[in-house]
Amino acid sequence: xxxxxxxxxxxxxxxxxxxxxxxxxxxxxxxxxxxxxxxxxxxxxxxxxxxxxxxxxxxxxxxxxxxxxxxxxxxxxxxxxxxxxxxxxxxxxxxxxxxxxxxxxxxxxxxxxxxxxxxxxxxxxxxxxxxxxxxxxxxxxxxxxxxxxxxxxxxxxxxxxxxxxxxxxxxxxxxxxxxxxxxxxxxxxxxxxxxxxxxxxxxxxxxxxxxxxxxxxxxxxxxxxxxxxxxxxxxxxxxxxxxxxxxxxxxxxxxxxxxxxxxxxxxxxxxxxxxxxxxxxxxxxxxxxxxxxxxxxxxxxxxxxxxxxxxxxxxxxxxxxxxxxxxxxxxxxxxxxxxxxxxxxxxxxxxxxxxxxxxxxxxxxxxxxxxxxxxxxxxxxxxxxxxxxxxxxxxxxxxxxxxxxxxxxxxxxxxxxxxxxxxxxxxxxxxxxxxxxxxxxxxxxxxxxxxxxxxxxxxxxxxxxxxxxxxxxxxxxxxxxx
Numbered sequence: 060x061x062x063x064x065x066x067x068x069x070x071x072x073x074x075x076x077x078x079x080x081x082x083x084x085x086x087x088x089x090x091x092x093x094x095x096x097x098x099x100x101x102x103x104x105x106x107x108x109x110x111x112x113x114x115x116x117x118x119x120x121x122x123x124x125x126x127x128x129x130x131x132x133x134x135x136x137x138x139x140x141x142x143x144x145x146x147x148x149x150x151x152x153x154x155x156x157x158x159x160x161x162x163x164x165x166x167x168x169x170x171x172x173x174x175x176x177x178x179x180x181x182x183x184x185x186x187x188x189x190x191x192x193x194x195x196x197x198x199x200x201x202x203x204x205x206x207x208x209x210x211x212x213x214x215x216x217x218x219x220x221x222x223x224x225x226x227x228x229x230x231x232x233x234x235x236x237x238x239x240x241x242x243x244x245x246x247x248x249x250x251x252x253x254x255x256x257x258x259x260x261x262x263x264x265x266x267x268x269x270x271x272x273x274x275x276x277x278x279x280x281x282x283x284x285x286x287x288x289x290x291x292x293x294x295x296x297x298x299x300x301x302x303x304x305x306x307x308x309x310x311x312x313x314x315x316x317x318x319x320x321x322x323x324x325x326x327x328x329x330x331x332x333x334x335x336x337x338x339x340x341x342x343x344x345x346x347x348x349x350x351x352x353x354x355x356x357x358x359x360x361x362x363x364x365x366x367x368x369x370x371x372x373x374x375x376x377x378x379x380x381x382x383x384x385x386x387x388x389x390x391x392x393x394x395x396x397x398x399x400x401x402x403x404x405x406x407x408x409x410x411x412x413x414x415x416x417x418x419x420x421x422x423x424x425x426x427x428x429x430x431x432x433x434x435x436x437x438x439x440x441x442x443x444x445x446x447x448x449x450x451x452x453x454x455x456x457x458x459x460x461x462x463x464x465x466x467x468x469x470x471x472x473x474x475x476x477x478x479x480x481x482x483x484x485x486x487x488x489x490x491x492x493x494x495x496x497x498x499x500x501x502x503x504x505x506x507x508x509x510x511x512x513x514x515x516x517x518x519x520x521x522x523x524x525x526x527x528x529x530x531x532x533x534x535x536x537x538x539x540x541x
Contacts, residue, residue, distance in 0.1 A: 123159055127239045131163035136246050140238070141172040141197040150194040153212060156234050157196065160242075167242070172197070196238065200245035211237045237274065244276045251295035251487040254282035260303030268463055268476060275480055276489070284310040290317040295487040299326045301460035302339065311338040315345045318452030323486035325479065329460035330354060330397050330425055346448040347405025348456055351398040353421025355442050356431050362416050368431050370394045373413040373444055380447065380481045381412055389474040392467050393459035396444040407450035411443040413457070447482070455482040
């Protein structure tokens with residue numbers, strides 16, 4: 060008996076029904092997967108870059124320090140970071156860093172300002188045109204502003220290589236330091252004021268240190284106590300930089316009274332004989348500190364410059380002032396230092412910040428010495444060359460008058476000036492500004508000898524690919540035999 064003929068619909072359903080049903084399920088599943096992927100992308104896109112982007116750069120240039128996070132968290136005013144550049148010419152490194160700041164606080168906004176699109180925008184700001192490079196950042200908070208030049212974010216230095224007598228260039232990324240400082244500046248109502256004492260042959264602070272003071276949000280001015288009845292009330296700290304003559308008794312009394320009322324002094328001194336500068340020593344003695352006779356010679360070779368045993372690289376103690384430098388592996392250089400000691404009747408809390416090795420000795424002949432070798436009468440170390448005394452007021456004292464000398468400071472990559480600024484920030488209760496250092500962009504290069512390069516070329520180009528081919532053939536033969 061013949062089978063009834065199937066209709067076209069029945070044939071279509073018989074041949075393709077199952078396939079269409081399976082295809083429909085696959086299409087629906089694909090649509091669901093795509094929808095989930097789109098949803099996840101939208102969710103991830105709304106997350107801050109600190110969550111979605113991992114900083115894999117050598118020096119972690121996109122990773123912000125705890126100091127920056129504390130300043131951002133404490134903001135109660137809106138701060139806008141304007142990236143000044145032509146559209147399409149944005150520096151991706153600067154742009155990513157700015158976005159990291161925006162992710163830290165709802166009070167921080169980032170905007171790209173194209174001066175060609177909005178030519179009148181900068182008219183309301185009084186800016187140093189010489190620093191107005193493309194990809195500079197204008198930090199604004201309710202009309203208080205600071206321009207962070209592109210040359211401040213990427214700092215190029217030229218150092219002399221004394222072996223080849225050629226200049227070596229190096230580039231550092233200083234973005235976090237200058238941007239955090241600018242945010243702190245524009246959002247602060249009051250800035251600490253420091254005075255530099257004059258009238259005693261003090262060494263003037265060079266422009267480099269004055270610029271660092273400004274970057275760390277200090278107002279600075281000179282001060283002659285000869286025409287004053289007391290230290291100005293707005294003095295957050297006084298800098299006394301290597302005086303060559305003594306204070307008067309009236310000046311000493313004013314500084315002692317200033318310290319007793321909670322003031323702060325940063326003191327750098329050159330070598331003083333036992334009877335030298337008695338009035339200045341009255342001031343330091345009020346804080347429980349004085350000096351011993353002698354110029355320190357470091358006997359430990361790893362703690363001095365090679366040919367200059369009186370150029371000491373002292374051990375750095377653990378303290379808020381010094382810890383960031385010590386942890387980063389920096390050295391402090393203190394030439395021609397003199398021993399610091401505590402007075403017998405001291406009631407101050409003293410922290411020894413920089414200390415020599417046990418192998419150090421103090422030359423009693425001091426500046427008239429004819430040899431750096433140890434002689435009879437020289438006293439044995441270890442010695443302290445920097446201290447912080449806290450006794451109502453605060454005294455930071457380093458017995459090396461060239462601590463801030465540009466040559467000495469550059470020999471230790473600016474660690475000396477960082478130590479000094481950290482001390483000022485600590486004494487002026489600006490701990491959040493302590494030591495946000497620049498990060499080097501000079502990547503280290505891995506040098507592979509020619510013999511090893513040949514070996515690894517053979518391994519990567521020959522052995523591994525051939526091994527994979529053989530493994531594939533073995534798997535294919537095994538499956539073929541089944």
